Amino acid sequence: MFLKTGELKKIMKASLKKHGLIVGNVNDHYLVYSDNWGLYIEIPYASNKFKAAIMELIGDLPEAYECYLYKTTPDGEAESETVPDYPDPYEQWKAAKDFAAIAPVMLFAWPHEYIVCQKHSDLKFVVADRSLSDRVISRSELDTTVEAMPARPSFLSGVLYWKNETTIYWVHTESPGNKALEVLFPRLNGISFLRMTGLRIMWGRKMRNQQTGERMLRKIRCLIKEEIMGLPVLIYGKSGSGKSRSLKFFDEDEIVLLNTEKKELPFRKRFKKTGSSDDIGKIITTINQNPEKVFVIDDAGYIMTHLLWPTIGIKRECFI
Structure with missing residues (x-):
């Protein structure tokens, strides 16, 4: 699984308290999702850490063809109700014909941090909560014998999809705020990050196309520096x-x-x-x-x- 179980558990716990957490066993997959994210993983490849996290939060793992909505009661207990209709993440992922590149730009709008993605179809930008994306997606628990890290996320109707051989993970994009819409994104128009996918400039490490990447980042800085005054950057x-x-x-x-x-x-x-x-x-x-x-x-x-x-x-x- 290309997700950190520790971070995923935090997300599930927060969802359980806020909007509720839906957990199911459908089509030989564990289906776990809430209002702004979701996970669909083949049961044989679900790690023991992942299953233990589910059991700790809701008390048990669902049986085949069971799907429940869990919410936390005022006394801290999890109550459940049956969910008769649930999405088919595989079909949704197949319908996502567009894809996005993660730009080497971090957007901070207190108290949230966002990754910035550029869509291939129109080169427009969308953002997603970093706690649901960048911080949870990792190769640290990847089973390299059967799976690899997912490629660039697919995109459809405001949702980013990451998929590899065993897992589909999706995150809903959010509004980046007026400052980014009016100032930052217009100054990035005409720059394609699709050619820079995977490039991160790290001092002291030799990388392919490092000089090209430095020139691109310098160009970005020159484009936005005159318009972005008053915007704190951390x-x-x-x-x-x-x-x-x-x-x-x-x-x-x-x-x-x-x-x-x-x-x-x-x-x-x-x-x-x-x-x-x-x-x-x-x-x-x-x-x-x-x-x-x-x-x-x-x-x-x-x-x-x-x-x-x-x-x-x-x-x-x-x-x-």
């Missing part, structure tokens, strides 16, 4: 993954760098306007009092750390 990753190094694509006078720890940058370029403070109040004041459009805080993690432990380190004043 870049996160493990230490050494290239967060600070990505700043080298900015010109020396293009940004104001607020270096919370006054650390050395991992490239030779030096920005004309810099500052240093871990005091969030002073940082906000600095941003409000200066006319520059782009401010980079590197990194925000130290600000949160020093809010909890203010005696750690030496406070430094902002200057521009």
